[in-house]
Amino acid sequence: MLFLQTAINGLVLGGVYSLAAVGFSLIFGALGVVNFTHGIFVISGAYASMILFREFGIDPFLATIPVALVFYCVGYVYQRFLIQLAVSRASLVASLLVTFGVALIARNFLQLGFSPDVRTITPHYSFSSFSFAGLHVDLVRLIAVSVSLILLLMMALLLAKTGFGRRIRATAQQPLAANLSGVNVPHVFGQTFGLGAAFASAAGAVLGIVQPFSPASEGFWTMNAFIVVVLGGVGSPSGALLGGVLLGLISSFTAQYIGPSFTTAMMFLVLVLMLLVRPQGLLGSALGESR
Amino acid sequence: MMRLIALAGILIVAAALPGLLPPFYVRVLELFFFNAALALAWNIMGGFAGYWSFGHTAFIGIGAFAAAHVIGWTAMAASPFQMIFGIIVGTLFCAVFAAIIAYPILRLRGIYFAIVMLGISQVVAELSNNVNWVQGDVGIFIQGWLPHGVNPEIFYYYVFGCLLVFTAVVSALIRRGRFGYGLFAIREDEDTAQMLGVPTEQLKAAGFVVSAAIVGMLGATYGYSLGYFTTDSVFRVDFSLNMIIYCLIGGIGTIAGPIIGSAVFLFLTQVVLGQLLDLHLFVTGLVVIVIVLSMPDGVMGLMSAWPWRLRGSTLAKGAER
Numbered sequence: 320m321l322f323l324q325t326a327i328n329g330l331v332l333g334g335v336y337s338l339a340a341v342g343f344s345l346i347f348g349a350l351g352v353v354n355f356t357h358g359i360f361v362i363s364g365a366y367a368s369m370i371l372f373r374e375f376g377i378d379p380f381l382a383t384i385p386v387a388l389v390f391y392c393v394g395y396v397y398q399r400f401l402i403q404l405a406v407s408r409a410s411l412v413a414s415l416l417v418t419f420g421v422a423l424i425a426r427n428f429l430q431l432g433f434s435p436d437v438r439t440i441t442p443h444y445s446f447s448s449f450s451f452a453g454l455h456v457d458l459v460r461l462i463a464v465s466v467s468l469i470l471l472l473m474m475a476l477l478l479a480k481t482g483f484g485r486r487i488r489a490t491a492q493q494p495l496a497a498n499l500s501g502v503n504v505p506h507v508f509g510q511t512f513g514l515g516a517a518f519a520s521a522a523g524a525v526l527g528i529v530q531p532f533s534p535a536s537e538g539f540w541t542m543n544a545f546i547v548v549v550l551g552g553v554g555s556p557s558g559a560l561l562g563g564v565l566l567g568l569i570s571s572f573t574a575q576y577i578g579p580s581f582t583t584a585m586m587f588l589v590l591v592l593m594l595l596v597r598p599q600g601l602l603g604s605a606l607g608e609s610r
Numbered sequence: 611m612m613r614l615i616a617l618a619g620i621l622i623v624a625a626a627l628p629g630l631l632p633p634f635y636v637r638v639l640e641l642f643f644f645n646a647a648l649a650l651a652w653n654i655m656g657g658f659a660g661y662w663s664f665g666h667t668a669f670i671g672i673g674a675f676a677a678a679h680v681i682g683w684t685a686m687a688a689s690p691f692q693m694i695f696g697i698i699v700g701t702l703f704c705a706v707f708a709a710i711i712a713y714p715i716l717r718l719r720g721i722y723f724a725i726v727m728l729g730i731s732q733v734v735a736e737l738s739n740n741v742n743w744v745q746g747d748v749g750i751f752i753q754g755w756l757p758h759g760v761n762p763e764i765f766y767y768y769v770f771g772c773l774l775v776f777t778a779v780v781s782a783l784i785r786r787g788r789f790g791y792g793l794f795a796i797r798e799d800e801d802t803a804q805m806l807g808v809p810t811e812q813l814k815a816a817g818f819v820v821s822a823a824i825v826g827m828l829g830a831t832y833g834y835s836l837g838y839f840t841t842d843s844v845f846r847v848d849f850s851l852n853m854i855i856y857c858l859i860g861g862i863g864t865i866a867g868p869i870i871g872s873a874v875f876l877f878l879t880q881v882v883l884g885q886l887l888d889l890h891l892f893v894t895g896l897v898v899i900v901i902v903l904s905m906p907d908g909v910m911g912l913m914s915a916w917p918w919r920l921r922g923s924t925l926a927k928g929a930e931r
Contacts, residue, residue: 353721404903405902408902408903409903409906412662412721415721416855416898416902417902419851419895419898420899420902421895421899422895423894423895423898424891424892424899430888430891431888538847542732578740580739581736583736587729587730588733590725591715591730591733594722595715595717
């Protein structure tokens with residue numbers, strides 16, 4: 320029973336991790352940029368939905384839509400004006416440092432604006448839960464996981480079926496060829512980054528209800544996204560889902576059977592082993608750059 | 611010849627400074643020596659070979675904890691010999707640890723190597739915090755030796771000063787020799803280097819071990835200078851990142867670059883902005899962005915490439931894979 324309960328907790332956690340990581344995965348896969356600002360997007364999404372909930376009484380799950388739209392624009396502008404500049408003037412690795420610098424600045428502003436305290440979003444239904452055959456699931460967690468799965472499915476459909484998604488995939492595969500076929504590559508890069516930022520902030524809005532957050536937790540979400548991507552494979556929603564679920568299971572089983580203080584060590588251990596054995600991830604195709 | 615005279619002059623001035631400056635500035639300079647030496651050690655792998663490690667703080671922690679445990683276990687009394695022994699123990703532990711992990715992790719390149727090092731530093735830190743006998747959570751004491759009647763900050767000023775000179779000499783020897791050329795070849799194009807008969811595997815592993823051992827030596831010394839430390843005081847992500855930032859500011863892959871970079875950055879954050887602790891992260895972030903965008907090759911790059919070149923930096927060449 321304990322085993323099943325742990326598994327369910329892990330799956331629920333994993334669903335949310337997947338949503339939090341899918342934007343990172345998209346940006347990494349399509350642009351090759353390791354976006355250290357990712358955690359900031361997630362945490363800012365959580366703060367934005369907290370404000371919307373407290374000031375206007377908007378339900379955090381509904382808040383994902385306006386938050387995602389705003390962050391789409393933020394991501395687009397950020398990529399076109401700063402990251403593009405860093406990549407063209409220095410290198411891809413240098414762009415990583417730029418995103419890191421931006422993350423530090425944003426974290427500083429979040430600390431000044433919202434104080435370094437740990438916050439939660441607590442709508443009226445946040446303490447209701449239900450039991451089924453002796454297993455316990457919180458209502459919010461169940462909704463959060465459903466919203467995550469719906470959003471992941473939407474992203475998968477968007478990438479697979481629409482012209483917009485086709486342009487993104489074409490640019491990710493071969494920017495030069497896409498450009499020759501009439502795709503405005505810098506614009507698509509901006510859009511892809513915007514999409515990644517939008518999903519990250521939407522994940523933040525959902526996460527705010529499930530887990531407490533503070534400006535300092537941005538580092539956790541960036542690393543989490545990286546682990547998910549390494550586990551599952553770069554650039555695809557299904558890879559992010561698999562990686563997220565695995566990560567959720569790893570952390571809940573470690574917390575239950577080894578000890579809560581060992582979860583981070585275990586997550587990173589799996590990350591290191593995974594990179595050594597199969598750096599392209601479980602579902603990914605081999606990335607030439609990794610070795 | 612002029613350079614040698616200038617260097618000798620700098621050394622003499624540095625040796626005389628603690629008598630003239632107030633204790634706060636002696637502390638700042640001590641911090642500068644420590645950080646500059648760390649950046650130089652990182653530079654052997656990150657700058658010469660182009661393998662950017664995001665987790666070199668692992669070696670600071672391993673060096674410090676190894677020294678503290680071995681000293682505590684042998685129950686040696688504080689003496690100069692005990693201190694040198696502790697530092698050598700820290701150095702050796704890091705060298706052995708690096709040699710063990712070198713083969714598997716050096717098969718990874720670019721960002722994957724960087725992240726795997728970050729992961730390793732996190733795992734080691736978490737384990738030292740949670741495995742009871744390491745005592746990372748409650749902290750561990752290490753009894754250092756202090757000459758009679760000398761202030762600790764002045765003593766450690768000279769200790770870290772000597773270590774910085776040592777690290778700079780080792781770096782310069784590597785850079786001038788066959789070893790350094792091999793590492794540069796790896797940075798420029800590893801596959802071609804391998805094809806032309808450069809023993810890339812061995813060179814990378816050797817560079818990694820040297821870099822780790824020097825950081826371990828500094829870490830053990832840092833442990834002595836603290837006297838009492840926990841996981842959080844030696845396994846710090848900002849140590850890892852600062853090493854990279856100092857090298858970037860000064861000029862990656864050079865000898866003077868990391869030293870200049872840490873001098874500039876520490877002067878900015880410790881002296882100029884010492885009062886504005888609230889904005890520390892902001893300033894760090896801003897400096898990183900401005901440096902990467904305005905001078906991808908750092909201060910040294912600017913000096914060697916006058917008038918300013920706008921494109922095609924060696925940083926870009928080194929990192930393009």
